[in-house]
Amino acid sequence: MKLYALLLCLLASLSSGCAADVASVTPAEAAKLVAAGTAVLVDVREPAEWAGTGVAAPAVLLPKSDFDGAQQQWKEFLEKTGDKQIILYCRSGNRSGKVAAVLAGQGRNVANAGGFKDWQAAGLPVRQAPAEKP
Numbered sequence: 001m002k003l004y005a006l007l008l009c010l011l012a013s014l015s016s017g018c019a020a021d022v023a024s025v026t027p028a029e030a031a032k033l034v035a036a037g038t039a040v041l042v043d044v045r046e047p048a049e050w051a052g053t054g055v056a057a058p059a060v061l062l063p064k065s066d067f068d069g070a071q072q073q074w075k076e077f078l079e080k081t082g083d084k085q086i087i088l089y090c091r092s093g094n095r096s097g098k099v100a101a102v103l104a105g106q107g108r109n110v111a112n113a114g115g116f117k118d119w120q121a122a123g124l125p126v127r128q129a130p131a132e133k134p
Contacts, residue, residue, distance in 0.1 A: 022100040039085035050129030057125035
């Protein structure tokens with residue numbers, strides 16, 4: 001019976017994208033943690049999305065495609081992050097939740113701040129992203 005319950009829990013966590021193990025923070029909480037120097041904010045959207053809508057002012061821009069692939073940008077970032085909390089966001093919170101779940105599985109201190117629209121709705125500062133390299 002215990003094995004059956006464990007299996008159900010495992011299936012439930014997989015179907016929810018494993019986001020259940022990742023803390024959620026509001027954009028305002030994320031901004032405070034970043035300003036205090038205890039966290040780093042990461043935008044995991046793709047470069048075309050950054051150019052189209054802008055990004056949270058303090059965000060580091062690291063696309064999920066690089067995280068899922070060669071991690072050319074992510075490896076260096078993770079090496080430099082140290083013990084700071086990594087707070088992720090994307091367009092809606094789905095992709096950031098997936099990346100956060102993997103990082104949490106690696107023992108990283110992570111949280112999901114949801115979507116960029118939530119950051120904007122909170123009236124927090126935004127900036128234009130650099131143009132995509134050809």
